[in-house]
Amino acid sequence: MALPSYAGPLETFWYYAFRIFCGMVFVFLISPLLIIIPLSFNVEPYFSFTEGMLAFDPDAYSLRWYQEFFGSERWMNAIQNTFIVAVCSTILSMILGTLAALGLSRSELPFKGMIMGFLISPMIVPLIISAAGMFFFYSSLGISQSYLGLILAHTALGTPFVVITVTATLSGFDYNLVRAAASLGATPTYAFFKVTVPLILTGVISGGLFALMTSVDEVVVAIFIAGAEQRTVPMQMWAGIREQISPTILAVATLLVCMSILLLSTVEYLRRRSETIRGITPH
Amino acid sequence: MKKFSKLSSVLALGAAVCMGSAIAAEPLTVVSWGGAYTKSQREAYSNPFTAKTGIEIVDEDKSGNGLAGLRAQVEAGNVTWDVLDILEGDAILACDEGIAQELDYEKDLNPGADGTPVMEDFVEGSLSGCYVPTIVYATLFSYNNNAFPGEKPSTIADVFDLKKFPGKRALEKKPDANLEWALAADGVPYDKVYEVLSTPEGVDRAFAKLDTIKDSIIWWDAGAQPPQLLADGEVAIASAYNGRIFNAQVVENQPFTIIWDGQVYELDGYIIPKGAPHKKAAMDYLRFATDTQRLADQTKYISYGPARKSSAPLVSTHLETGVEMAPHMPTNPENFKTPIKKNAEFWADNGDELRQRFNAWLVQ
């Protein structure tokens, strides 16, 4: 979108104003994430740059908050719990979500709209309402304050992402490929694993990554239904921000930003791979 | 439902495989307030208890929503807490509702180390059926010395005087104590505060007084926030729990001063939930943690007054800094000249209405 050569002065002004505005929005989007990285190396327990930091005095920087983080039994425990819950709920979401998406993509399925509505309802209902409901219901089943309860809850919250991404992948799916495989003598199971799975795999994985992120980031339901033994990283952060606002939080935040970068790269890679496989070439 | 139970057992199996070693053997879950307070309990009660009995203690920081959590657990018939640290007012409610274990004090607790019988040793009237108090703590004002280079505030009235002592105030986001202070600052004698607050005019008067500083208030809702707000210079004066201010003063060397005038003091202590999963161990813990020596030991870590008279002579110095503890106790005679005793019964009765009014006032 280069500036056309016939542009008048007013148009030139708008062109640059527009670009500057967009640049500022990008700064607004990204600077909060970047600013915490240097702050997390602050030697002082403050949330701002000290004069030493601005003068790039090496003594003003330290790994103090990272040591505190890695030396804390609570945080390490929280990481372990987050990992257990996220991995279990992501696997469950991927299995249940993919099966449902395969069913949803068939034209024969009755009440499709209604079923879809129910399946993605965990995405629409405000979390505070879901959390309150689960608090009572899971308590009455005796599975609140347990890993099982938290895993089930996070699975429910994560499946809509898998359903949506896999359904979207399947919408461009050519069923003739399966028929072709069948006509060449493949059993349905064989055809499923050799033809369908490779094609929808990227959808399944990126849906799974959404579900993983949902679980790793989820705090509202967790604070309502998880107990001390299941304390996750977001729960520990929530307690930390509300109570002891120490820069350890910023160290955790920095590590989480690094994790987001990793996840984002994976999803982007998958998206491009999927486009290539399905013959959509980026232009 | 049948389908579900099958499903859930399959899932449980899967989850169990996932978890592997995460399932530990029968520890005791003790619920408390978190932060420095839980730490003091861990040092003074839990670690010695584990050393003596071999029973591990899991700390859960849920006392902030203790009564809600307990109600839900009892209602669902799925109690996972063994011991709950709770305020006196909530303990009375829990006992009335039958969700706390009734105690036979003479039998369930140890007499004082000096031989004082149980019923005479604890703060008068505090053994109300299910409750065993452990500490006396105060909610009070303190200020950052840097905020007032000249004259320093020294009374509740000064806290409400923005002209003489400018700067933001931090108050806890609930009406409790704030309404009492508003009346006290408005000239009501401290021992008449609840009498006045029982009348509609008294409530109006309290809110009118709060109105005069409303724009300068920052609200906090976790005990660790006010020292942080004072340290960051976000506020000049903050209400806080006295133990948190002590910690900031003595351990972190913050330039804070406590205004002992009008300290609102109340009791905090233990109940055993009805249906606690490890009742016997919980009762052992209760007996152990509330004996004379343990309550006195706790003062080595935090500046809350022991709820047993027999513990007072055993109070010594702060373990970490060696500071003499007695002058930092809310119950120390020097600090206890003009206190307000929090009326738990009053708040149990009028709390719903006053909180509604308070929330409405916040929104306006």
Added chain:
Amino acid sequence: MMATTVEAEGQLTPEEQKSLTADMHRSLRRKKIRAMLLVAPLLIFIMVTFVSPIATMLFRSVDNPQVSEYMPNTTAALAHWDADSNELPGEETYAALVEDLEVGRKNHTIGKAATRLNYEKSQMRSLLTGTARKAGRLKPPYKEQLIKINDGWGDIDNWRVIKRESKPYTLSYYIAAFDMETTPTGEIKMLPEQQRVYLQMLWRTVWMSVLITTLTLILGYPVSYLLASLPMSIANTLMILVLLPFWTSLLVRTSSWIALLQGQGVINDILVWFGLVSDDNRLSMIYNATGTVITMTHILLPFMILPLYSVMKTIPPSYMRAARSLGATPFTAFFKVYLPQSVPGISAGAILVFILAIGYYITPALVGGQTGQFIGNMIAYHMQSSLNWGLAAALGVVLLALVLGIYGLYSRLLGGNNQMSLR
């Protein structure tokens, strides 16, 4: 449809046709069952782990068992009493009350009924629990003795409240959720001004969500336009700046805004450094409505940009060029040609941001202070602190109705396209 195709070929006997149609039907049914079997596990799972918890919680907003269950004799005796009669109930009701109080004290259940009644009228709790402590010592006749113990038992309004709340279902939580009250005589009227909370709170939630949605649109539209019109390679690089916040934990973003906005934070330091603000007069940008709006705008901005971008990507740039070549000024071309085509993106983004914003809880709780709280915080407050679960459920129903209403409107407008664009 397939049957007609077969018929058109006209080469089959009627019997063959019939059996073929039956085969077709059977095969169709089999396919239908197979599709349903694929969907069933997740559907059952969601029903059990998600839909039924919400349904049972919502039921709490009308469920009212405390008085009838824990004061059964009084409930039965009051059934015969006319609440409009201006006369106190008779001796048998007082006798029933004494019996209930005695049993309730022994089983420790009277506190539950007392707490429930205290929601309706202050002092009811101590009236019941206080009298219960003395009930064991009383001998008939009870009426005068009870009134002597606590004159609350001589107040006809207290009896009206007990009778009203002895029904197993109630609307009183909804009445409270709309800042109304039921007077003892049964009228429903608005609460006095100084006690109204929820309508204002709801209004503020909606209003602030609209503000946040508008801000994300103002910031997001130009950016999406830029991204959609740049060459793919540059757009993809810039897209990272949108996607990275999107993939970053909500708590991380909230805590970094605390670090930026607080009194001693980065932005205030910069302003003081440049002398725009004096050191003792720093701006308060957090722990108030401003903090909530700034932080939530940042958090929700990607949810606006992504759907806008995916719609704008489909608008051919040739339209704008055509309009220009036909003599339209850049502004006319934009407003007449481009903007109308981007409306689906605007509505998808706006609805998504609005629905997400209106149910927010974490961010307002952390940075909202006194003026930046949402209705979700009120629900959490009644769940965890005031323990009035019925009221929390009623507020939850109101919020849920609002969200589902807006979502329903949106899917109707856009023809049931349920897939809110994820990227």
